[in-house]
Amino acid sequence: MKLTPPADAPRARKIPATDTHHGITRTDNYAWLRDENWRDVMRDPTVLDKDIRSYLEAENAYTDKALEPLADLRETLFNEMKGRIKEDDSSVPSPDGPYAYYTRYEEGSQHPIFCRRPRDAENGEAEEIVLNGNVEAEGEAYFKLGDVAHSPAHRLVAWSADRKGSEYFTIRLRDLETGKDLADEVPDSSGGVVWDAAGTSFFYTQVDDEHRPLKVFRHVVGTSAQADTLVYEEIDPSFFAGVGETQSRKYIVIDTHDHQTSEIHLIPADAPELSPRLVAAREEGVEYDLEHDAERQRFLILTNAEGAEDFKVMEAPEATPEREHWKDFIPHKPGTLLLGHVAFRNHYARMERQGGLPRIAIRRLRDDAEHEIAFAEEAYDLSLGAGYEYDTSRMRFSYSSMTTPAEVFDYDMETRERTLRKRQEVPSGHNPADYVTRRIFATAPDGTEVPVSILHHKGTPIDGSAPCLLYGYGSYGISIPASFSIAALSLVDRGFVYAIAHIRGGKDKGYRWYTDGKLFNKKNTFTDFIAAGEHLAAENFTSRGNIVAQGGSAGGMLMGAVANMAPDLFKGIIAEVPFVDVLATILDASLPLTPPEWNEWGNPIESKEAYEYMASYSPYDNVRAQAYPHLFALGGLTDPRVTYWEPAKWVAQLRELKTDDNALLLHINMDSGHGGASGRFERLKEVARVFAFALAVTERA
Template identity: 35%
Template sequence: MTSTPQPPVAPQRPVSSTHHCDTRTDPWEWLREKESEEVLAHLRAEDAYAKAVTQDQEPLRQAIFDEIKARTVETDLSVPARERGWWYYARTEEGSQYAIHARVAATDTGDEEADWTPPVLTPGVPVPGEQILLDGNVEAQGHPFFSLGGLDVSHDGTRLAYAVDYSGDERFTLRVRDLTTGEDLPDLIEGTFYDPQLTPEGDRVIYTVVDDAWRPEKLMVHVLGTDPATDTVLFTETDPGMWLGGYSSPDGKDLLINVGNSEYGETWIWPGMDPDVAPVMIVDRELRLLHQALPVILDGERRLVILHDHEAPNGLLSLAPAAGGVPSEWTTLIPTSNEVKLGGLEATSTHLVLSVREDTTPRVWTLPLDGLGTPAQAAPSTPLLEVPAVAGGTQARAVVPVTIAFRSAAFESPYLRLTRVGDLLPAEVHDVRASDGAARLLKTTPVRGISLDDYAVHREWATAQDGTQIPLTVMHRRDVAADGTAPLVVYGYGSYEASMDPVFSVARLSLLDRGVVYAVAHVRGGGERGRDWYLQGKKLTKLNTFTDFIDSTRWLLEHGWGQPGRVAAMGGSAGGLLMGAVANMAPELYAAVLAQVPFVDPLTSILDPELPLSAMEWEEWGNPIEDPQVYAYMKAYSPYENLRAVDYPLIAARTSLNDTRVLYVEPAKWVQALRQVSTSEHPVVMTIEMDGGHGGASGRYEGWKDRAWDQAFVLSAVNARSLVPGAEKG
């Protein structure tokens, strides 16, 4: 006789805290002691309990993993991109976890089209003249975790700066490789952040370090061959609510330094990355602008193009003097619009490239530099690449959503590298000539063993309780009807103005092949409908995010896209907060809730400015330390604070020990409290990756295993383990 697995019980050791005359008592705050052997033993027990409870799902997990593997072309390579005399690309090999980064020499014939046409490389066939820059599989040897935090090649092509993380905590080791010998230089700097950059001469490397709260605080400059203890501080940002970053100007000559949060920022420029010249401020934070500034050359004169939100929530584009100044001194290039959100700015030697959002999804516009800011200025090209005009769904506004995004372009390139991808459109890589928009398809991501004609995707619009129209993306096999009999999985995020844009997923097909309707609820707090959509789901309007998701679920059920009792909800990180909130607010709607690295104890975290990123979060959620209204509002929705005696659905939390964005302690405390109050017999489980970070374990095969675990969990909960007839043929 098999005994029923019993969940681990963490002892209660109450700790009280008082804010705004309100005292909260937390029985499991002691689980935050990450180095404690008692805590580690408890976490391992939680993982073992999850394994025992879900043991019967292992065959399904293996089947899904096999499906993902069978459909993925494992030996593949990216389309080469030209930069300073080389074609750079990444390739993967069957059986290998990580990408290999490589290059081959480019040639100059004087024929512009020929010189900028990527070489045709065949996956699995050796590339003549290939130079391997970095092999992730070699770098990962002997380490339980591996993540690459950035690569940068010097302008002369002889040095490579790269950053690696071996634990998942996003603290990187910075090294520099001599590409003429393939050997690493003695220079080694521990504890850096993402994206190191070599200066134009290649004799110095710029890197970022974080403070104790994991906030990027300083930009440092290291001279190769010297002791890192003598490195120079280029820039320091002392405001705990501001994020610091540095990136090269489009021509690669200057360093742009940006500090900011979700509401305003500041930009400095370091001319020529000259050690004898100090950075100069070009957009002051006192202007309270969200913005992006790029230097350009117009008629031999250096100017600034600034994308900003002065009296323009959806952004406008302006031309400014090289010294910056104030908006009243700037010339408007593209005015603001209620229908189009201007979201990003890049430049080549001849064109501006704008990433915009219209009709909820990303597009790309271009604007020639020739005549910019004069009466002869051309209208922006809108958009590059065609959008498939295929109707679907039940409403007049139901057009198949497709993402078109700018990927890269060398400063001197006549071509822009763009991608086009949809939920059922494998990613395409296009080169588009900036001068006339002529496009050439370079690659479509290969997928094996399926016919995408067997699936359907369309846009629907749910109605929120306040009358707001919420966009939904609905996916299913074509032989699954909206007759109220299908299992339904609803995914959501809804924070930080992040949009859940169309993206192709091989793994998701395994859900659809089991008759699942998969829906993405584009709830308020994201950026799908412009800046106002975000503002309606942050700070003291955050409840809209949660009620939108619940209203979307109910709409889907009312319109036949799911069967009551066979509905699962999924979300991660801030989307995990969403999962915890909807489980409290509408537990009867869901058979299961899957919360990935869930932010389920936000009030405790944000009340402690010493915790990673807490101070940065004030611009998203409000500051509960200073504002009693924010404190009361957050306490009213925080999942951990609002558990109650109801029949909770089956719940799984997934976390990682070394996650620095959402600490493991949040789900660890949450599952303990859930088990105490739930009146149902559904188990509450938590898995923990002991050698991983915010994204879980590293390596593509480990990632596939994670997706298989998630899918097996929700498929089991909605009684949809078996392939539907016809799906076996793919």
């Protein structure tokens, strides 16, 4: 089935608005799509300006009409993907004192159920429901749980929920003996909760009217949120604050950071009323994160200080953790990027990436003996789970690849015994031997080798005839893992090659891989992605003009950039919550995320050079009269990260200027934000919709 767009596409009114920076004047014909009362819309979508609402609803109706012939395909895809989910699945219980905590789903349910049982009980034995997300979500158009954190005495649970998609979470307290919530209610939090040692108070971060997490408060159980104590306030709007704890649970950790600098304050968990103690004052370009080695009364500090580009670990006495007392514990090793760490009583585990692949290293703290956990596949994903406990020799990790469903292991750090605790079930059936996963390298214009992970069915001919879905992100140092995807199989089983381009801007090949794809190196991200597509065609995995590109958020900006730069390479573009109005957004310091973004993109307010560089690639500003691929843009009305007007303006500009007859579709979810629809099955329906689009434009529907 071929996707044929209807002829009656909506046309947004043109109302020119101008702004001038550094003597350069730009005109924006669609700036009116940004509601002046956007802050109010985040909290109450019903107050959206009626003209803007009418236009967005017209675009949604047009998209529904265009995709109507694909309704059966979408339903088929949804049922396929749903059939690969074990509907009554549950997580591996995680022990904490007398209990083991876990989540499970019931057949047909959208949201998780949080449970516990006695530590040594068998599956389902003496189960106690801590919180049922399905009950809490009843009657809500949108519902997302933030945190579900039990108190140290296991009597109370602090839980948070967002009911608009705007990421304003309200925290409540549940008494597990009565099953009822207390009167305590804390609005406008970022969602996370950290208890003190006694369980009489908890810490949280408040989100302000600009949606910036700048204040950390302490709430005492049984009191009003208006009486909460301000513990820390960040005065620099380019730094965001967060709160956590060390694995030892001895310290509350207040972390403030932008994209390249961090600062930590500590509060003893058994003395929550004390003022936070600064560890090391922020130093531009220096990041650090710490863990607590309680047995040896020291902190282990993961940092890029002293020129350690790929990070190293330093130690400092617990009594004097200031910068001048830091000394090397694990030296910097160029090419081995340290990603994260956790300290147990007798062992120290860290995640590393070497040669583009993750691994886990274990150090025994009594004698510093080390070993690694090894894996054999060409491309895979690995994650380290700390669990709740500190005094244990067991840690948990998860492994998957593009062909291998997720496996959860408990690992004895002392004996090196690996115990499989859970293997992801695919009820409809999955044989890894039916699929091929590979990692190849594309050569960028400057000679850099860019990794590309590939999945295809073993029966797919590698002769250039297969369509390809090429996914990319490439910002903020985020690396896209080569993990198992129940959704991707629906494309691969229909003859697609599914590929992930590990482009610069992530940290796939070390920290420099990130810096080589940000600020004045940002265009490397786009040319890397284009090089990946061209290499896939050159190696006959697909062909030029038969590639559907997909990316979301900053990856959506990537989609907009490559659509402008190399439109003939792609058959279709899927841009989810796309950050495409880059220049206007980063020029507007009032928007929620703009000040912290200046270290990622540059500050066009102060720097003409940054302004001109961003103007040269900002997708919205570079739409021009040319043929474009089929394009599907998706956004969320209450999205505080990528505001709804970015994809709306972009589509309006494209519809005005593009010279082709290809489909141009926009869908704004009027009940959600950045993460799309809530609930595991509603999200699958969104995936089915964009995959139906990909199949239709490549005429595989």
